[in-house]
Amino acid sequence: MPDESISSWFTRTAAANGLRPGELYRIVQPGGDRNPRDLDRHADDCLLDLLAGKTGVPVDDLKHATFRRWAGRLFEHDDGLNKLVWLPPAGREGGRRCFGQQVCPWCLRADAQPYLRLNWRLSFxxxxxxxxxLLLDRCPSCAEPFSILRQDGRGAICCPGCGADLRDFTGDEPAFDTISVQRDLLGLIREGWRDLGDYGPVYSFVVLEILAQLLRLLAGGKHAHALRLWLAEQAPSxxxxxxxxxxxxxxALLTPRARGVLVxxxxxxxxxxPHRxxxxxxxxxxTSTDLRKRSVGEYPFAYAHAVDWHLKEPHKGDATEEIMVAAQMLHDHGQSASRQNLVALCGTKLGSMGGVADPVASGLPWGKGRYWKLDGVSPEVKAAARLAAHRAGEDVGPWLDALLRRMLGLCAIKTPFDRHDPDTITLDANVGCEG
Incomplete structure (x- = not known):
């Protein structure tokens, strides 16, 4: 079938043999999962060679029906672990609902034998x-994501949740014409490069990565609403x-209608x-702080350079003197010049605050701090103390306090909850010892 995905072809092959996709997968991959992973991405060479040998379909045609078709154009390479830009997973992975599989009910009704196109996996x-x-990425009846590998083998493409036939649904009309944008992006993938203004020819997967970064800025974050309003004024269409x-x-979690507008x-x-x-x-x-959260090397050069060159925050000079004045002001008001108080007073965080702020620790010499050091107490003594306190019906802390008071000649502290008189407590020297 033209542009058919390997998952769709695998499901049709299973149905032709009276099997479910999971059953056929366990036959060709003994010990495989009951629900195979996304074959459009994770079909390895061994599986494709085996399927080609059993069905007579050229292995190159099977590879062309997977995401490998777009390697080096839509993405640089695929290690099978990281997310792929514009190719979200389909169905369920790790308990999460993934809406990477889209369908057109109108196309399915027009097909003599319904099948899924690989281009429907592209999220743009x-x-x-x-x-x-508009394409559908979830069942209109139960909102379950589509996964053709979870079909029951009846031949029709149905919802894995409620079993509804996808041909019975109708896609809505888009907010405006987005087909021209899709065609331009598909043409970019075919060409493999694009002239990106002052940055010259750039690989297509780099351009699409920049486009994905722009989509993230428009989809969410504190500046998304402001960006949308400005863009609506500049481009009324x-x-x-x-x-x-x-x-x-x-x-990728947005509906096709919202995603199409943002794309x-x-x-x-x-x-x-980068002018617009x-x-x-x-x-x-x-500013650059909002647009570049990770290190420069993790962004495309054309994006990182544009952000640093045009949107870099102005350099903040040394504010040590101002911080010292703020610290003195806190001291005059009887407050500690801690870093937290300095940030609250100055209204911003500055790196030079660490050298001016009061130290958090008291800096007392060893043995005079807040906490006791028990490093010198042997494990045998600790075990014996726990057992003796347990026999006395006390926690270790109160029991040890009463014992030390008795040994040091201090007055015992009695409370209504005391079970024993501290003066009657005796230390069993053989507790926890052998013999």
Whole structure:
């Protein structure tokens, strides 16, 4: 089938043999899980070679039906462990619901034999280019994420939760036309590079990583609302009602409608890089501290350089004298010039506060501090003390306090809860010892 994913092909092959996908997987992979992992990503060479030998399908065609098709273009490489940008997992992984599998009910109804397209796994593809309707990433009846590998072998593509036939649903219309954005991004993947303004030709997976970073800024965070408002003023065609775009830290958790709008916004910011992005960040009051949480090497150079060059916070000079004045003010008011009090008084955290703030510890010599040191007490003595206190019906602390008071000639402290007279307590020298 054109553009069919390996998971869809594997499920159809299992159904043709009267099996469920999990049953066929355990046949070709003895000892495998009852519910196989996402084959679109995790199908290894051994499994593909075995399937090619048993079915006669060329192994290169099977590899082309997996995420390997986009290696070096959508992502640099896949180690099977880290998240892939624009390719979220599907179904359930580790108890989490993952909405990486999208479907078009209109296409499924038009198919002589329903199957899933691999392009539906791309999270920036939210609208069917043929029917112009939004894709579905969860069951409209029970909100269960789609996972074709959990089918029951009936041949139809159904919801794994409630069993509803996906062909019976209807996709909604998008907020505005996002197909042009999808086509541009698919063309970027095919070309493998793009001219990114002053930064020259850049690999496609780097451009898409920058686009994903812009999507995260628009999807959630304290500046997301300000960015959306500014962008709606600059590009009225992208303006939508704020309540229709919920905030989410992970854009993959958004519905296709909301995700499609935010992808279009991020795509607009990516144009004329980095001028639109810098202007939007300044209008929203964002600085390099807000835009770069990790080290520079973990971001694409075109993004990190644009942030550091245009949005770097002004250098804060040495404020030691001001901090010393603040510390003296705290002392004059009878307060400790601790780091916490200095931050509360100055309203900001400065690195030079550590050298001016009062030390937390008292700095008393050994043996005169707040806590006792019991390093010199042998384990045998500790065990004997616990057992003796237990026999006396006391905790170790009160029992030891009463014993030391007796040995040192101090007055015993009696409370209504005392079970024994401290003066009658005797130390059994043989407690905890052998013989």
């Amino acid at each position: 593809s939210t609208t069917c280019p043929i029917h112009g309707r 992208l303006a939508v009602r704020p309540e229709s775009l919920p905030r989410a830290r992970d854009g 279009a916004m991020a795509h607009w910011l990516l144009a004329e890089w 992005f810098v202007e939007a960040a300044k209008a929203a009051g964002m």
